[in-house]
Amino acid sequence: MDWSALRLSLELAGWTLVLLLPVGILIGRWLARTEFRGRPLLQAICALPLVLPPTVVGYYLLTFMGARSPVGGLIDAWFGLSLVFSFPGLVLASLLVNLPFAILPVQRAFEAVSQELHDAAACCGMSPWRVFARVELPLAWPGVLSAAVLTFGHTLGEFGVVLMVGGNIPGETRTLSIAIFDRVQAFDPAAAGRMAALLLLISLVTVALGYGALDRRARRGAGQS
Amino acid sequence: MLSVSLQHDRPGLALDFDLPPGQLSAIVGPSGSGKTSVLRALAGLLRTRSARISLEGDIWADTNTGIFQPAHLRPVGFVGQKYALFPHMSAIENVSAALLHLPGVERKRQAQACLDAVGIGGLAARSPSALSGGQCQRVAMARALVRKPRLLLLDEPFSALDRSTRKRLHVELKRLQANLGMTVVLVTHDLDEAAQLSQTLCLLRRGRVLQHGLTSEVLRRPASVEAARLMDFSNLVQAQWIGADHKGVSLRWGEVVLRAAVGPLSKPGAPVSWTIRSSDVFLVKDGHPDESSLGVLVHARVTEVISMGDSVLATVLVQGSGGEPLRMRLRPGAVRRHGVHVGRRLRIAIHPKAVIVLA
Numbered sequence: 001m002d003w004s005a006l007r008l009s010l011e012l013a014g015w016t017l018v019l020l021l022p023v024g025i026l027i028g029r030w031l032a033r034t035e036f037r038g039r040p041l042l043q044a045i046c047a048l049p050l051v052l053p054p055t056v057v058g059y060y061l062l063t064f065m066g067a068r069s070p071v072g073g074l075i076d077a078w079f080g081l082s083l084v085f086s087f088p089g090l091v092l093a094s095l096l097v098n099l100p101f102a103i104l105p106v107q108r109a110f111e112a113v114s115q116e117l118h119d120a121a122a123c124c125g126m127s128p129w130r131v132f133a134r135v136e137l138p139l140a141w142p143g144v145l146s147a148a149v150l151t152f153g154h155t156l157g158e159f160g161v162v163l164m165v166g167g168n169i170p171g172e173t174r175t176l177s178i179a180i181f182d183r184v185q186a187f188d189p190a191a192a193g194r195m196a197a198l199l200l201l202i203s204l205v206t207v208a209l210g211y212g213a214l215d216r217r218a219r220r221g222a223g224q225s
Numbered sequence: 226m227l228s229v230s231l232q233h234d235r236p237g238l239a240l241d242f243d244l245p246p247g248q249l250s251a252i253v254g255p256s257g258s259g260k261t262s263v264l265r266a267l268a269g270l271l272r273t274r275s276a277r278i279s280l281e282g283d284i285w286a287d288t289n290t291g292i293f294q295p296a297h298l299r300p301v302g303f304v305g306q307k308y309a310l311f312p313h314m315s316a317i318e319n320v321s322a323a324l325l326h327l328p329g330v331e332r333k334r335q336a337q338a339c340l341d342a343v344g345i346g347g348l349a350a351r352s353p354s355a356l357s358g359g360q361c362q363r364v365a366m367a368r369a370l371v372r373k374p375r376l377l378l379l380d381e382p383f384s385a386l387d388r389s390t391r392k393r394l395h396v397e398l399k400r401l402q403a404n405l406g407m408t409v410v411l412v413t414h415d416l417d418e419a420a421q422l423s424q425t426l427c428l429l430r431r432g433r434v435l436q437h438g439l440t441s442e443v444l445r446r447p448a449s450v451e452a453a454r455l456m457d458f459s460n461l462v463q464a465q466w467i468g469a470d471h472k473g474v475s476l477r478w479g480e481v482v483l484r485a486a487v488g489p490l491s492k493p494g495a496p497v498s499w500t501i502r503s504s505d506v507f508l509v510k511d512g513h514p515d516e517s518s519l520g521v522l523v524h525a526r527v528t529e530v531i532s533m534g535d536s537v538l539a540t541v542l543v544q545g546s547g548g549e550p551l552r553m554r555l556r557p558g559a560v561r562r563h564g565v566h567v568g569r570r571l572r573i574a575i576h577p578k579a580v581i582v583l584a
Contacts, residue, residue, distance in 0.1 A: 119270050120309035120365075122296035124323035125372060130297075134322065138313045 001194055004171045005179035008087070009199075012162075012175060013155040016094040017148060023095075024102030024147050029136065031103070032110035050100045054160025061093045061165050085167045090175075093165040094155050101150040109143020110136060142214050149210030153203050227376065227408055229267065232275035236262045238432040244425055246281055249402050249409040251419035251440065254429035255455065260412045263429070264378050267410065268303050269296035280376055280408070302369030304382045308361045310353035316340060316364045317349035323372050339371040340364070343397075359390040370401075377402075377409045383418065395421060416456060420444055428452055449584045450498050458500045458581075459552045466491040473577055479547030483521055483575060488582030498583040503538065503554040505579035508563050509572040520576035525551070527569045530560070539565055541573065 031043060049057055065072045065083035075081050083089035113136050121131040137144070159177040166173030168182060176199050183192035227244040238259050244250040254260045265271035267278060269285065272293060276286040285294045310319050320336035327335065340346045343363040353361055362382060369377060379398075383391045399422060402409050413419055419426055419440065426440040436443050436452045447453035453461055464483065467475040474488030476499060483499070491497060509522055516522060525541035528550060537560045539553045553573070555565065563571060 114309070116305055116307055116309035117311060119265070119268070119296070120303065120305065120311070120368075121322070122270060123268055123301060123303035123378075124325075124368065125297050126322070126325065127297050130325065134325075135311055139311075 001191065001198070002170075002174070002176070002179040002183075005174050005176045005195070006198065008171070008174065009156050009176040012087070012090055012094055013152045015091050016098055016155045017152045019091070020095050020098055020102045020151055021144070021148055024099075024106050024151070025137075025144060028103045028106030028143075028147075029110045029132070029140075031107045046103050047100045049097045054097070054158075055164060057097060058093070058161045058164025061096065061161065065089055065092065065165070084165065085169060085173060087166075087172055090162060090166045090173055093161050094158060097158060097161050098151045098154055101154050102147045105143045105146040105150065106140065107143075109140035109146075112143075113139045142217065145210060145213055149207055153206045156203060156206070157199065226281060227267075227410070228277070228279045229263070230275075230277040231263065231266055231273050233262070233266075233271075233273035233432075236432060238262060238266075238273060240429070240432065240434045242427055242434050242437050244408070244410065244427070246408045247406045248424045249399075249411060249422055250425040250427065251411045251413060251423035252427045252429055253413055253416055253419045253455075255414060257431070258429040259432035260414075260429050261380055262432075264303075264380050264410065264412050267376065268301050268378055269294055269299045300372070300375040302372060302374035302377045304362070304365045304369050304377075304379050306381045306384055308353075308365040308382075310356075310361055310364055310368075312353055315350050315352055316345065316356065316360075319353070319364055320368045320371050323368050335371060336367075339367040343367045343370075358386050359394065362386065362390075362394060366398075366401075370405075375408065377407050379409065379411045381413055382411075384413075384415075391418075398422060416444070428455060430455060446581050447500065447583065453498075453500045453581070453583055459503050460501050460506070461583075462499055462549050462551070464497055464499055465493075466495045466497045467493055474582055476580075476582065478543075478549075480545035481521070481523055481543060483580055484577040485580035485582045486577040488580075489584060500581050500583060501551070501575060501579050503552040505576070506551055506553040507574045507576075508553070508555065508559055508565070509574045510563065511572070519574035520579070522572055522574050525571050525573050527565055527567055527571065530565060530567055532557075537565070541571065543573070 027046070031039065062084060063069060067073060067076050067082060067084065072083055075083055081088055083092060117135055118131060121135045126134060157177055159181065162173070162175055163178060168174050168178050174182070176195055180192050180195045180199070183195065226246055230241045231238045236259050240263070252260045252263060262271055266273050266276060275288045277288070278286040284292050285299055286292060311322060314322060317333065317336050317340060320339055321332045324332040324335055337346060337349060340349050343366055345360055345363050348356060348360060353364070356364065365382070383394060386394065395418070411419070411422060423440045425438070426443045427437045428435040428443060430451055435455065436448045444456065447456050447458060450461060462478060464476040464478040467477050467482070469475070469488070469490055473484055473486045476483045476485065476497060485499065507519065509516065509519060513519065524544040527539055527541050529540040531538045537555045537557055539555055540550045541553060542548065542550055565571070
């Protein structure tokens with residue numbers, strides 16, 4: 001068992017979740033409530049990682065994050081940080097790849113909060129920020145929870161983009177899914193099987209906890225009735 | 226005084242009216258007349274192309290000076306058609322949500338007192354999904370009133386309720402309004418509801434004011450053909466203007482000469498529309514002791530009789546009138562006494578005070 005790969009996978013999923021969820025809530029809410037000309041294009045950009053092969057996403061990330069690219073060069077010059085084949089680069093790639101998982105469920109949840117409720121909240125004297133915090137966010141919470149579960153679970157299992165951007169550096173970029181691939185390549189099916197079973201278990205528990213929380217909330221709602 | 230002047234494109238609005246303070250005013254119109262948009266503009270939920278809204282001198286919106294108070298800064302209470310209770314909050318939390326400027330304990334105390342006042346204090350812990358339509362309406366009303374607004378806006382708040390609950394809540398709204406002396410604007414498409422509840426009536430159609438004034442006056446005397454249609458005056462008849470004197474206006478309807486107590490001046494022979502309530506067309510029995518006081522008496526033939534529960538709707542063709550039928554609403558007793566049936570010839574009276582000449 002490659003414990004460092006497990007730790008790296010959990011760290012990557014954790015960082016992605018912590019950094020991406022607030023962004024997903026803000027962008028999801030903005031897309032749900034604001035009409036503007038470029039909205040379809042922005043929605044398409046957010047959803048693109050769902051339909052593109054991971055190798056294509058990985059290729060472009062490599063191209064834009066490499067030390068010879070303007071972006072990679074600037075980050076290297078300012079922070080002395082190489083984004084390619086490093087953990088920060090993996091986090092950045094993971095943030096971009098998980099955009100649709102963090103935004104789409106949240107957007108749908110905010111869209112389901114009716115205009116009448118917004119109007120009622122405003123006429124109760126609530127400022128736009130209070131309407132968001134007291135009415136919109138609590139009602140959109142199932143969507144936020146779904147986004148969190150999907151983002152965390154998807155990051156744990158991400159393979160293609162991680163391999164393209166991070167390679168296979170033990171303790172730095174070798175996540176559990178890369179380690180499984182590595183063990184299979186090395187004709188070590190026993191180790192690959194153990195790690196695959198562990199990844200399966202963690203993913204199952206993550207998704208089951210998410211569904212459990214949604215069920216508890218639904219029961220609490222019904223219990224008040 | 227609540228002064229409202231609005232111009233907007235989508236939906237189209239071009240209106241200007243004043244409503245008296247401390248009274249219940251109704252805005253009535255068919256679907257698409259813009260009545261809900263007017264209410265949303267009053268609440269600060271709709272920003273119109275041009276607006277001037279003020280309540281007793283306080284300007285809430287004025288596009289000329291760039292003033293626009295958003296909804297959360299206006300002292301208004303709003304109850305919508307669907308009540309819009311926050312589904313994740315209990316009844317008392319819904320009411321408390323309008324008091325977020327107060328400390329928690331005081332918020333809860335005032336919210337409970339307001340729920341008690343609307344008669345559902347015992348249901349404070351219930352979620353909206355566990356309340357009936359009438360109970361939801363009361364919670365919404367408590368939420369709108371708890372901030373002690375200067376203006377209460379009601380957007381068809383009774384439309385989803387059954388008849389008995391609606392009648393009960395009508396009485397409670399009248400009582401509440403009388404006790405609080407608050408300016409209330411009720412939007413409805415139901416003229417009967419407006420007639421029962423409001424002191425002032427504003428009739429809207431396609432974003433314009435058709436007629437505006439005391440409810441009793443507006444309902445008694447529509448000012449235009451459109452207003453009469455909207456108020457369900459079933460007798461809308463074409464005639465010619467003959468002349469005017471100190472007793473009123475004379476009209477020629479076919480060969481029949483009618484008199485109206487009031488009416489506009491026009492040119493002799495000019496076409497004019499007139500109307501009369503179906504309940505203001507009376508049957509006259511032979512040998513009536515004072516026929517001259519009844520107005521113009523004409524002969525008519527009954528062409529249709531429809532029983533409508535506690536009244537009967539009879540359609541008659543007036544002899545010499547040119548073929549336009551008149552509808553009469555009669556009591557079942559009168560129908561029996563006069564033997565009203567299809568083909569029966571009758572005498573009817575059209576009193577000058579009942580004839581309304583339309584613009």
